[in-house]
Amino acid sequence: MQLLRRALGAVLLLAMLAAAVGLYFVAYPNLPEYEAPEALRYLEQWENGDRETYYYTPQGTQVKGLEYDWFVSLELPFSQDKFATPDYLARFGFLVDPSQQATALNPGNLPVGFARHEDDESGRTYLDVTCAACHTGELRHNGQAIRIDGGAAMHSLASTVPTLRGGSFGQTLGMSMAFTYYNPFKFDRFAHAVLGEHDEPARAQLRRDFKQALDRLLGTAYNDWHRDLYPTEEGFGRTDAFGRIANTAFGDALDTANYRVANAPVSYPHLWDIWKFDWVQWNGSAMQPMARNIGEALGVGAKLQLLHENGQPLPEGERYASGVRVRDLHRLENTLMRLAPPRWPEEILGEIDLEQASRGRALYRENCAHCHDAKPKPENNRYAPERDPEWRMAVIPTSVVGTDPTTADNIADHRFDLTRLGWTQDELKRLDVKLYGQSTGPLDLSKVSSAKGLAYITAYVEDRAYRDAGIGAAERAEFNGFGLPIGVQEIRGYKARPLDGIWATPPFLHNGSVPSLFHLLSPVAERPQRFWTGSREYDPSHVGIRTERFGGGFLLDTAITGNGNRGHEFRAGCRGNGVIGRALAPHERWALVEYLKVLGDPGFEPRLEALPTRPHTPGPSCL
Template sequence: MRLFYRVLLILLAAVAGLIAVVVYFTAHPHLPAYQAPQQLHYLDQWSPADRQTYYYTPQGTQVKGLRYNWFSALELPFSQQPFAAPEYLARFGFLVDPQQKASAANPGNLPVGFTRHSNPGSTVEYLDITCAACHTGELRYQGQALRVDGAPAQHVLPSSVPTLRGGSFGQALVASLATTYYNPWKFERFAHAVLGDDYQAQHKQLRREFKTALDTFLAVAWNDTHRGLYPTLEGPGRTDAFGRIANASFGDAISPDNYRVANAPVDYPHLWDMWTFDWVQWTASAKQPMARNIGEALGVGATLNFFDSHGQPLQGDARYPSSVRVHDLHLIEETLQKLKPPVWPEALFGQIDRPLAAKGRALFTENCAGCHVPQVKDEAGRRVQQLTVIALDVIGTDPNTANNIADNRYDVSALQWDPAELAKMNVTLFPHSDEPLDLHQLSVAKGLAYITAFVEKHAYDAAGISPQEQDRLNGYGLPIAVQEVRAYKARPLDGIWATAPYLHNGSVPTLYQLLSPQSERDETFYRGTFEYDPRHLGYRTEAFDGGFVLDTRISGNHNSGHEFRAGPRGNGVIGRLLQPEERWALLEYLKVLGSPLEQQVPAL
């Protein structure tokens, strides 16, 4: 019996030790240090006013009910340092300007893409994380920083699943929320900061409301963890966008039976000229701008209700209330139409070798233009680029994203949709089929198309927007069109030098490696740095403290495909082997492609 108790004590001590380790790394995430640049430079991509509109216009996201003044008042778990301090949030990869001060648009002095909104009829201000948080980049070189608006971000945003490594904004936020609630001294400081003169009258209500928000965060973390929904760690600059939106829309909101493993992280795409594309998303699966933006807002946390307070599915015009803000989404879309691709900053990154760029232009025409220079047509006065969509068995890149979108099915029958009503909606499915929709096995693309159609209609009706104005806000009168293909799109390469890492899943760190055979690409490399390599065109890959190791051998992270190497074409081989000197020439041309500097490249 004595031996039994000894073993039991050892086991309990081991469990307690493991819990202590998890708590420690959750409260002290392993993050890179933040060092402010000597100077932050902005490119001439649009006006300063457009930049501020893009950075701080709310979309209607609510981050699980977290309020703006709550976020501003949070402390770190084991200190009184503000969680929202710019120098701390910058360690997650969020972008701050060292000279930035609080302003009317940004009263909390928060990073790019952190803003606030109130819902109609309410004065409560929610923390609203916008598309600018994920689609604004920054490059560092020799102590200088270059802001690239519309470029992919490198932050660690989505996951709240606890890991020993830490490093996720979501995980650290949950830790601060939990210690604020359960540490009475912290909560008292928090309550005084939030309530001010209303401390006595509203203290108990604040504690109840804060606990409700905390429980929501903890429930998501537990659900994601014990179900193992996100086995492929996303790391900086990546998220499984479709997987997370599907799990939120079909799993959280409808039925746990709809949860699907999301093992296909993708990089945030760059946004300049996106409004001219015939299809968007990595898999060329969406068309209408408003529906695309509503889907993005839902994925980041806009509210969505399918059922009434009695658990019955909403019907008719009651479908589906959401916090999305259609006027603001359209304002962001219109603003992005002014965004110009970045121009290579010769004063920061070095002069262009124009004769070498001329050789690169000939190589680009021979090897790249067939996919990356799309045909252009005019549609009702709009310039439309018809992008090339390349099948998986040709391009050979990691298949998880395309396969998950094509294969995963969801049961939405609990919503009691009428197929006859669906057929009359402003939704077009590609490829067309006369087969009736099976609401017990609906694909993610089709399911989200109809959900966004209902959300869109409800938002327009609530705002009193006329059908004619709806066509304008939708974008060029386009329907909510979706297609499901096992393929990825090839987009134009203007400004591609500023959009590392490469491939849809960010598995190739530099453009030089992308032009090389897979055998010459890094099998593992560090992500999360802003330090730029102006020779190879990408972020630096060396080890650094707090960096995230991307292992390309893991499912969802493969760096296969898009290869230039000797051998038969297909299965990922798209062109002949390029000699090193040819790769350098191509890189020199890709620095100027689509910019005014291209006009200075001499003819051969």
């Protein structure tokens, strides 16, 4: 009996220690300290009105049913300070302006990409995280901040899975909500902030509604954790976008047997010029702008009803009610068409060496242009004849470019059982979905790829959303984007996009595994194998992020699955298996980097000297 008491005591002690460690990281999450810049510079990428529209137009997402007023009223777990203050949210990497004030579009004075929308059925106003939260960047140098509209975010957003290091937005939000619900003093203050003067029934209803949102968030955290769905930690500036969207649409909303391990984080791609691309997504799998944007909204939390509560399929006329706001998505897409690439600010990052950049341009034309130059299609060869220009995006097989294949492999190999939706082949043929490079046989609903499955679900959601919004056939072509169908192609590769403004988008490769352009032009053996992310401090010499250790940073280890930094290599010897070009001497790399600062910039290109260019040669093949 004494031995049993000792054993139980030891177990209790260990539980208390674990709880104490957890509470410590709730109270003091491992986040970088936020220091406001001396000045924030907005580049001339578009008009201020377009910027405000992009930052705060909702797209119909919800954070587990969290209402906007709830979010701005939440307190930190161990203080009465508000969770949603700009300076605190900036520690997660969300973007704030030191001089920002609440506005009609941003009444909670929240960071970029935190919007709100009113639900048409309930009238409740929900917190809406928009595309701007993930596709807006900022760089720092010598105390100055440079906003990169349409650039890559550097925040810690996606993960809700508890970790000892703490620091992700989802995890900390969940703990703040839990402390609010279970601490009666906090909940009293919360209820007063949300309801003002109120009666007991109103308070009780708020408590029930709030608990539902808390349960959803904690349920997601538990589900992700006990299934080990996201074993490769994403850290700052990355998420496994395709994996999370597939787990949301096929697992959460349809069948738990459809959950798949998502171990391939990707960086957030920049958005300028994407309206010109014939194929988008890192793997060039999607064509239609509206379908791409609906898929993104579903992945971020737009509500979606696929089945009855009893698990049976809905009648065709009742299917696919969702929260996506197609009019707002169309407004955002049109706004992005006016977004210009960022231009190198010499007064902050240093003057351009025109002689060096001229040599770099010649080297670029020899070694890079054959993959990365924009290639406008003739009108008779475009997917959308009225889109001018329409650029051909070369999707390079992973066997050639050699970069970490996990993202492309998962998208190509994961299969999902969609039979519970009750689709018929005749239904699918009526949808505005076009498969490219695929056999025309019937779709096997028991093992559908993620790209195809999302295309068909998106087609149903899109059609329902158009009907609910009163958008007729005449408008649909415009809303879809140039009348394009929901095109799908499946290539085990990655898109080689044009490089205008590439200087403003570190770290590099699809998974953010290379910190600077100089390292990307160097052999793999000379690239950092581990480096720290989460800081926006810029290195204008190497053109990339600073990689020193700092408090609250995330150590990116390229040896972990999904984080590989090999491939896209310039090295002596035969080509293939990731070697794409000849070895570049250090002075050639420096010249190329100098040119990549100003590629496509109309203020610099005419000032560069026209030097002779060696022809591109494919080199000896390893095969």
